[in-house]
Amino acid sequence: MKPRDRLRIAMQKSGRLTEPALDLLTRCGLTFRQSRDKLFCFGEGEPVDLLLVRDDDIPGLIAQGVCDLGIVGRNVLGEFQLTAGRDGEPLDELRPLGFGRCRLSIAVPQDMAYEAPKDLAGTRIATSYPGLLGEWLRSRGIDAGVVTLAGSVEIAPKLGTADAICDLVQSGGTLVANQLRETDVLLESEAVLAGPLTLPVDERGDMLELLLKRLDGVIQVRESRLLLLQTSRHTLDAVTRLLPGGPQPTLLPVAGQPDQLMLQALCAGEVSWRQLEEIKKAGAREMFVLPVEKMLA
Numbered sequence: 001m002k003p004r005d006r007l008r009i010a011m012q013k014s015g016r017l018t019e020p021a022l023d024l025l026t027r028c029g030l031t032f033r034q035s036r037d038k039l040f041c042f043g044e045g046e047p048v049d050l051l052l053v054r055d056d057d058i059p060g061l062i063a064q065g066v067c068d069l070g071i072v073g074r075n076v077l078g079e080f081q082l083t084a085g086r087d088g089e090p091l092d093e094l095r096p097l098g099f100g101r102c103r104l105s106i107a108v109p110q111d112m113a114y115e116a117p118k119d120l121a122g123t124r125i126a127t128s129y130p131g132l133l134g135e136w137l138r139s140r141g142i143d144a145g146v147v148t149l150a151g152s153v154e155i156a157p158k159l160g161t162a163d164a165i166c167d168l169v170q171s172g173g174t175l176v177a178n179q180l181r182e183t184d185v186l187l188e189s190e191a192v193l194a195g196p197l198t199l200p201v202d203e204r205g206d207m208l209e210l211l212l213k214r215l216d217g218v219i220q221v222r223e224s225r226l227l228l229l230q231t232s233r234h235t236l237d238a239v240t241r242l243l244p245g246g247p248q249p250t251l252l253p254v255a256g257q258p259d260q261l262m263l264q265a266l267c268a269g270e271v272s273w274r275q276l277e278e279i280k281k282a283g284a285r286e287m288f289v290l291p292v293e294k295m296l297a
């Protein structure tokens with residue numbers, strides 16, 4: 001295979017992860033020429049191209065070296081490592097990306113007597129994640145049958161093809177609609193940036209490093225708020241103690257008011273109305289909470 005000099009990222013062609021993944025890459029300053037109904041998107045500004053595929057194929061494409069990186073659910077990555085990718089070099093979760101959050105859980109019919117995982121012994125459990133489920137059962141010494149289904153796992157108990165299920169849950173609505181009860185969480189999942197353990201040491205490696213730095217900036221910005229407020233010097237300590245996330249604030253003098261200070265702080269995460277009200281009670285006024293557009297440390 002001819003060595004590539006452009007970085008190639010695999011992502012889901014059409015599904016839950018598609019929009020947020022594209023949005024994230026756009027925020028990292030990447031733009032692509034091809035339309036999204038194509039398999040391949042050529043990167044315009046930077047030497048970074050996209051391969052749009054089914055999410056299940058993403059870990060394999062990285063393992064084979066067809067792509068350098070992939071945006072995929074931790075659940076799909078974990079399942080690959082325990083099944084098809086078992087004998088290869090393990091893949092690395094380079095960054096958690098904060099979207100596509102869900103969990104892989106065991107759920108049983110609402111009328112089934114269930115107290116602890118050991119109650120699953122001797123049952124049949126339907127799942128699309130035989131690797132992750134098998135590992136969980138083994139680590140607890142539970143002997144249960146694993147029925148592998150590609151989809152519609154939640155109706156297996158009703159159809160009589162399984163006694164319980166192990167499936168992805170987000171709100172739990174699907175479980176309730178199928179008279180199922182969530183009992184155990186096997187894995188907390190979200191979209192991750194996956195890559196090989198050893199990263200390339202060439203131009204692609206340089207681009208990858210640059211991309212990781214931008215990603216860190218974008219992720220931090222997405223979760224950051226700039227808090228601006230005015231306080232008098234004698235209430236400064238009380239106000240600072242209440243700043244969400246305990247950031248180190250910057251203090252500026254206020255012209256013509258020697259007792260007053262302008263405080264500026266970068267807070268990790270939302271700043272709620274409740275928190276603002278508390279800070280105000282401690283002596284702050286003229287408060288602003290601003291979103292952050294870009295950040296480069």
Ligand code: ATP
Nearest residue numbers: 012015016017054055056073100101102168169170
């Ligand atoms: P593809 O056609 O690419 O194989 P898919 O049907 O397997 O698509 P989606 O349903 O789009 O995949 O889900 C993609 C990922 O989104 C999942 O692997 C999981 O990481 C995440 N996800 C978040 N919430 C849920 C949910 N409620 N159900 C399923 N997946 C979820």
Ligand code: MG
Nearest residue numbers: 054055056057
């Ligand atoms: Mg899939």
